[in-house]
Amino acid sequence: MREGPSVVTGIFKGKAWIFQDNINTDIIIPFKFKSRTNDPYEMAKYAMYGLDPDFPKKISNGDIIVAGRNFGGGSSREQAPVALKYAGISAVVAESFARIFYRNAFTIGLPALEILEIKGKVNQGDELEVDMTAFTVKNIRTRETFQAKQVPEFMREMLLQGGLVEYYKKYKQFPWIRSRNL
Secondary structure: OOOOOOOOOOEEEEEEEEOOOOOEHHHHOOHHHHOOOOOHHHHHOOOOOOOOOOHHHHOOOOOEEEEOOOEOEOOOOOHHHHHHHHHOOOEEEEOOEOHHHHHHHHHHOOOEEEOOOOHHHOOOOOEEEEEOOOOEEEEOOOOEEEEOOOOOHHHHHHHHHOOHHHHHHHHOOOHHHHHHHO
16 A cells, blocks of 8 residues: 655655656546545555556556656546556646646646656656646656646646645635735
């Protein structure tokens, strides 16, 4: 059993796991598993089961998924990003995301960084460094740094607090309201 999801800090490192285009939520966590439980640790056991049933056993806490276009298409439920986060994935970097997966990832505190053409520039196992302040990803092997698509500051702050619920617990208001009042 893992000690829990990775905690997002300003800068963190992890090993890259490469996936292709069009990874949908049924690949991330098939319906037969996500319909059984709401326990995030139980869901984590089935992360990426649609491609590799042993994926959660292979990864280390803090590892990073790198994928092509349209990551997370399909179901609008939050179980897909929750399964990844609680399996130990610290971030998902993709060329593009399905809109609902992208927003759900931010809501639960799983960084989703959109970087065009990233997939062909990172190899399986490369060590990556993610900088949440600059919103960049650096491939340590090649020393190449990639700029992610910018997001509003309140979304970045929400990630650093661990998601919407943790943000609300700390500030007693929603991030988009707090950002207007600053």
